[in-house]
Amino acid sequence: MTARVGIVGVGHTRFGNSSEYDLADVMAYAATDALIDAGILEQRHEVDQVFVANMASGIFCHQTSVASSLVSRMDMEPVPAELIENGPASGASAVKVAYMAIASGMADVVLVVGGEIMRKLTGWEATDTVATMLHTEAEYNMGLTLPSFGGMFARLYMDKYGCTERDLALIAVKDHDNGALNQYAHVQGTCTIDAIHDNVTASVVNNYVAEPLRMYSTCPVTDGAAALVLVNMDSPKAALFKKKAVRIAGVGSATDTHCVHNRKDPLLLDAVRIAGEKAYKMAGIGPKDISFAELHDAFVILELAISEEVGFFDRGKSYLAVRKGETTIHGSLPINPSGGLKSKGHPVGATGVSQVVELVRQLRGEVEEGRQVRDPKYGMSVNFGGFGNNVVAIICAKD
Amino acid sequence: MIDFSMYDVKAPEILGYKCLTCGALHYPAPMICSKCSSRRDPVTGKRWETFPLEGPVTLLTWTRVWNLPEGYNVKYLLFGIVEFENGLRASGRLGVDEPRTGMKLNTRVEESDERPGKPVNVFVFE
Numbered sequence: 097m098t099a100r101v102g103i104v105g106v107g108h109t110r111f112g113n114s115s116e117y118d119l120a121d122v123m124a125y126a127a128t129d130a131l132i133d134a135g136i137l138e139q140r141h142e143v144d145q146v147f148v149a150n151m152a153s154g155i156f157c158h159q160t161s162v163a164s165s166l167v168s169r170m171d172m173e174p175v176p177a178e179l180i181e182n183g184p185a186s187g188a189s190a191v192k193v194a195y196m197a198i199a200s201g202m203a204d205v206v207l208v209v210g211g212e213i214m215r216k217l218t219g220w221e222a223t224d225t226v227a228t229m230l231h232t233e234a235e236y237n238m239g240l241t242l243p244s245f246g247g248m249f250a251r252l253y254m255d256k257y258g259c260t261e262r263d264l265a266l267i268a269v270k271d272h273d274n275g276a277l278n279q280y281a282h283v284q285g286t287c288t289i290d291a292i293h294d295n296v297t298a299s300v301v302n303n304y305v306a307e308p309l310r311m312y313s314t315c316p317v318t319d320g321a322a323a324l325v326l327v328n329m330d331s332p333k334a335a336l337f338k339k340k341a342v343r344i345a346g347v348g349s350a351t352d353t354h355c356v357h358n359r360k361d362p363l364l365l366d367a368v369r370i371a372g373e374k375a376y377k378m379a380g381i382g383p384k385d386i387s388f389a390e391l392h393d394a395f396v397i398l399e400l401a402i403s404e405e406v407g408f409f410d411r412g413k414s415y416l417a418v419r420k421g422e423t424t425i426h427g428s429l430p431i432n433p434s435g436g437l438k439s440k441g442h443p444v445g446a447t448g449v450s451q452v453v454e455l456v457r458q459l460r461g462e463v464e465e466g467r468q469v470r471d472p473k474y475g476m477s478v479n480f481g482g483f484g485n486n487v488v489a490i491i492c493a494k495d
Numbered sequence: 496m497i498d499f500s501m502y503d504v505k506a507p508e509i510l511g512y513k514c515l516t517c518g519a520l521h522y523p524a525p526m527i528c529s530k531c532s533s534r535r536d537p538v539t540g541k542r543w544e545t546f547p548l549e550g551p552v553t554l555l556t557w558t559r560v561w562n563l564p565e566g567y568n569v570k571y572l573l574f575g576i577v578e579f580e581n582g583l584r585a586s587g588r589l590g591v592d593e594p595r596t597g598m599k600l601n602t603r604v605e606e607s608d609e610r611p612g613k614p615v616n617v618f619v620f621e
């Protein structure tokens with residue numbers, strides 16, 4: 097029997113510019129919020145294990161061993177603490193490892209904290225740092241970055257399926273509508289399709305970044321942290337928590353070729369598909385059972401492609417659902433009700449944890465007015481590492 | 496004084512790898528052949544052969560990237576994924592201003608010193 101692992105506490109900083117602050121402080125703030133939410137601030141030594149998700153603090157902040165720093169400033173010694181790094185999917189990987197720690201019996205209560213401070217560097221330096229996850233010789237050295245791959249992927253997708261730049265803009269409008277209502281989102285404003293696409297001045301407001309992707313097709317550079325408290329629902333320690341647990345029903349992850357050019361079909365995101373299939377199998381459900389999803393829209397084209405790979409829509413058809421409004425909060429399958437990476441922001445190490453925080457808050461029915469998904473049963477998150485070479489999918493359930 | 500070392504300077508190249516056990520071609524270098532599982536020894540190179548990646552390619556997809564950092568003295572850079580006639584694929588820069596998916600291009604390799612650290616060899620498909 098698989099372990100019953102529940103989430104009993106969540107914490108989240110307001111994403112944005114935290115570059116004046118220390119990374120461990122920002123992470124510890126979100127983690128303390130999660131302990132308070134779980135009702136175990138004073139009993140924090142009941143935590144058996146801490147996992148910290150971070151991608152590149154060594155470069156972004158010139159700071160390493162943040163897990164040790166974090167537990168110490170939270171007065172949690174001697175609780176064991178380790179760092180989990182899986183690029184921009186570090187957050188969901190930390191949740192996965194926490195699940196494994198509980199399922200193995202080695203821990204009953206685990207604190208997961210994801211965080212990144214990227215804005216101590218300039219925008220380009222941050223983009224360059226993220227690009228170090230590409231293949232050094234065959235990709236990074238060429239001058240390629242993640243937006244470059246986003247652009248090349250978008251061109252293939254749009255040429256093959258007839259998706260337009262206006263469709264991409266519609267996703268941005270939807271994401272910003274949601275993010276404007278999310279107290280934790282980096283970008284709190286809305287945008288209109290007129291301003292970012294239809295109007296004659298739109299191409300100035302919404303300039304190209306990596307053609308055909310524009311500024312409004314791309315996530316901002318963001319700082320922030322998010323945290324979760326996980327518990328073995330069948331252990332005596334479950335009695336510590338007053339709030340009803342949101343159960344982690346499925347976890348799946350998979351890898352793909354490091355070099356994008358080595359994929360037989362560069363439009364297929366096999367790691368996303370396989371991670372999704374594994375998560376569904378573990379949860380004993382399928383795509384039709386999902387009430388809403390948080391998908392890794394570092395570039396809005398990825399929201400489309402991921403939504404197809406995990407079976408929400410037929411291949412090449414997801415943008416038609418966007419046109420019909422099916423993925424808005426009040427649509428048949430809300431996608432990125434948090435605002436997604438596009439609006440909420442993408443502090444790389446935090447994102448996977450932040451996505452799961454959103455799943456929990458939606459399933460508890462406690463998000464801000466106007467962006468609550470109606471009566472959700474299952475929420476799914478997909479956290480995308482590399483350009484799709486290391487992906488983690490998580491399904492949470494309200495039992 | 497003449498610097499005789501300049502006569503040793505070779506045109507920059509980027510290498511493909513051939514597994515001599517089964518004949519499969521690879522780029523970039525793997526540690527294990529995906530076709531026959533032969534191991535590559537990066538020190539001796541035994542049972543593996545290298546060859547320069549060159550010649551005509553087909554452009555599979557491309558992008559024009561704006562807002563480059565300091566160090567790049569151009570307004571934008573073009574990048575693409577291409578396929579060589581031997582079936583290998585690569586990512587690199589484009590030296591044409593109006594690329595079209597499916598167009599035929601030629602391979603040039605040049606040295607780039609835009610990013611910090613030692614200069615590196617980059618593809619320019621043009």
Ligand SMILES: [Zn+2]
Nearest residue numbers: 514517528531
């Ligand atoms: Zn071989």
